[in-house]
Amino acid sequence: MQFRRIVARLPKRYRMLLLLAVGTTARYGELVALRRRDVDPVAGTVRFERQWYRGQFKPTKRPASDRLVYLPPDVAGLLAVHLDLFVGPDADALVTSTRNGAPPPTNHINGYIHAAAAAIGEVDYSFHSLRHLGGTLAAQTGASVREGMRRMGQSTSRAYLIYQRAFDDRDQAIAAQIGRGAAQGGRVLPLPTADELAERRQRRDGTG
Structure with a gap:
């Protein structure tokens, strides 16, 4: 890591x-x-x-x-x-x-x-990247919005939902990777790295 x-x-x-x-x-x-x-x-x-x-x-x-x-x-x-x-x-x-x-x-x-x-x-x-990392990890545990808000000391849900959206993006990558593995006979494939995901987005959006 x-x-x-x-x-x-x-x-x-x-x-x-x-x-x-x-x-x-x-x-x-x-x-x-x-x-x-x-x-x-x-x-x-x-x-x-x-x-x-x-x-x-x-x-x-x-x-x-x-x-x-x-x-x-x-x-x-x-x-x-x-x-x-x-x-x-x-x-x-x-x-x-x-x-x-x-x-x-x-x-x-x-x-x-x-x-x-x-x-x-x-x-x-x-340093702010660390708070973002901690919030994303908390969201990945399945914590509720209210639980995440309490842990981060936030008074509204809007800020914490940013971290849940970050996890949703990662979950989408997980689902896509499961699909690719199934298409190859049920193989277990490692998740792409952040750089690989960025490269795929560039190819998809035509910016690469």
Whole structure:
């Protein structure tokens, strides 16, 4: 998975930030505002109550943004290690910080992400791509719109439906691949990559 290859190329103190972004689908400001008191790796939970906005800690954007989110088990395990290595013992110590203890600027993290992505041939990859990835993965589990809205801290269904549509596009590719396999005597065919799907769309639309 390309995401994990990108994570592996970041400085170790910032890798958990990316894992939490996909694992919780939270916004950047919410994630860099997390304190030790807000996370529980044993229970596998993260509580969002505030955000880092324009150089200040402030309440989250809206009531729907105050939420408790469960982590994938592997991320919860890595979070425990991260707390031991990079987070001070105080309950208010930031989960993600620069070496001087401040929340890292967005462009600082995006610079690392762009460099890591470029090294493996990925372009147009940013921190926001991680929230999109997390939302798409949540939609693929079959979560309801309301469940997805709650997990992402959204107050309306419109935004979350974007991720369901992304899964619908992938489901269409799955159905097409099943059909191709059946036409070849019931063979099981691997799904096409994103690049192959883009090339097929270009041929279909006459833009290739």
